[in-house]
Amino acid sequence: MADEAAQTLYIDGKWRAADDGGEFPVHDPSTGDVIGYASNGGRAESEDAIAAAAAAFEEWAGKTPYQRAAILSEAHAIMLERREELAQLMTLEQGKPLKASRNEVTYASDFLSWFAEEAKRISGVTIPSARADQRFVTMRQPVGVIAAITPWNYPISMITRKLGPALAAGCTSVLKPANQTPLCAVAVLRVFEDAGVPPGVINMITSKRSSEVGDAFLDSSDVRKLTFTGSTGVGKMLTARAGATLKRVSVELGGHAPFIVFPDADPVRAAKGAALVKFLNAGQACISPNRIYVHRSIYDAFLTTLQERVAALRIGKGDQDGVTIGPLIDDAATAKMVEQVEDARSKGARVLVGGERVTVDGLTGKNFYSPTVLADVTRDMVISHEETFGPIAAVTPFDDEDEVIRLANDTEYGLAAYVYTNDLSTAIRVTEKLRFGMVGVNDINPTSAAAPFGGIKSSGLGREGGYEGINEYLDTKLIGIAI
Structure with missing residues (x-):
């Protein structure tokens, strides 16, 4: 145990420890050495994070696309300024060569830049009616609170690939990063925090109690979408359980x-x-x-x-x-x-x-x-x-x-x-x-970042990146007008 409890939970704009002070070590896979500690959040903390995201939703969704885009653009600039620091941390925590880590940080920042622009392109359409006294109009609106679960193999870019479009669309979120790479996730959230993302709009639960966090995400009626990158087995389980509350689901799973x-x-x-x-x-x-x-x-x-x-x-x-x-x-x-x-x-x-x-x-x-x-x-x-x-x-x-x-x-896979x-x-x-x-x-x-990423069959549902990426976080509303 560390001398003081780790504070890597980010809830309603505040960094905090787990309620019981629980934490877990983070290791350098090259040496096995402990390089830090992360808070071991559970169901209660996850519910707090969901509540914070739900409370922040109306105000964030009410901001103009240009206001949301400005914050994403600032996050993009900060991430590039911290490229070397983030890359060094990724290499230490995940193990990939430093050149590859630098490339990933750049790739991660691309999603922030891309979706800053996509925020401004959210639009509806007019639809002709068979009635002379009627008009149809559609608008695209954020789905609500989203829960994001990200993997350890690309511990920075997979966060921005999910949170970038969610923020652009007007959604608020709760992130559960992989327990092997929580320190990278902390560094990414500090980028968002310093870019001016308001309290409650992004929340994070670091945890080795994955089932507790997952249960909180799946059981909550406030969480309207689940996005997951990871193994096919877990993805299928999450997709099946999400049906109980009819959540939107996008999953990026295994490949062959x-x-x-x-x-x-x-x-x-x-x-x-x-x-x-x-x-x-x-x-x-x-x-x-x-x-x-x-x-x-x-x-x-x-x-x-x-x-x-x-x-x-x-x-x-x-x-x-x-x-x-x-x-x-x-x-x-x-x-x-x-x-x-x-x-x-x-x-x-x-x-x-x-x-x-x-x-x-x-x-x-x-x-x-x-x-x-x-x-x-x-x-x-x-x-x-x-x-x-x-x-x-x-x-x-x-x-x-x-x-x-x-x-x-x-093969069952199709990525x-x-x-x-x-x-x-x-x-x-x-x-x-x-x-x-x-x-x-x-x-x-x-x-x-400008191209859709995703598979078919047991490799997943939905697309990340490209103009399709933001559609995963938007609902279509039809308005019929009698004149």
Whole structure:
């Protein structure tokens, strides 16, 4: 326990401790060292936060879009001013290399800028009536109090991707960040606080008592929307329970992205792209390729380049120069890598690079797993069906287009997919047949604050970012006028 109770709950504009003084340690995944403490809020504190958000709603919703946009623009400016400070904290708490953390802070700030402008574009329409003495008009209004649950793998940008549009729309909110990365969330809320967000408009509960917080969110009739990013299992449970109070729901869940390289593609370029996106954030990204399908005619050339690129990756603590792969978030994540590789190896996969847990000189952390390339992966291997969320590239040869489309779509998930080809017809034909919410064609980063992000099937409901992102926080009201 710390000497004084942590005060990381933010309720009605005040930082406070949990009612019982409870707290939990926050660890550096590179070393296992305790780097701070967070308040361990529960149901009572969550209900206080919901009440504060409900009380603040009418005044915040009543502000003009330009007033809300001005605050979001100020938050954008402050976040960029604090970019280095936020990035250093993210690397310490989450583990990703410092360069990646800096990029994430910039990405996070983009959502504030984008939705500051989208606030000004909320509009309705006029609709002709069959009656000469009647007119129809629609208006868009905020849904009310929203509850947001964010993940640890992108601990800053996932907050702004949810709270940015909520603020722009006129909603008030209660945030529950991941218990692995609460300090990043505290830093983000201080940005909002310093930008002038009024008390009660944003509230936060840090907690390891996730079920208590979730129950408060789900049971409350004041919470009119739930937005969640995390595992598919939890997302399905939250979505089902939200039906009891008919809350609006948007969930961004797991993925099992296929990465398809057709015979006309440049195997070297494709392999370089695969290495970049597969090992981003040590593979801890929902859009990370889980299954790499390469046409047999260029299979060996692709593997040669991929093997060279992956072997050159450097593992270590994220703030060390030249490090490109940080630790996995915890021991359970690392153990999953061991299990998937051993299963694949036992069923005939070739381990071309890596394939083992590693220790890093001078660090006591046990969450490092070597960047790995598996060749000749088959459908009976666990990695072909179970999301990896780690630094393992699983490669499979294919012979024809119909076969690879069947393989790619053979998953409950439907978030991202990737296609490498130099033929426009192939790109269009295959993209239309892939059952995924996003497809990168010769592009490993099909994301932006200005573009809709989200999946289908077990990968989620709704979209974040783009003009669709703010629609998730708005209701349509119809007005019929007799004249």
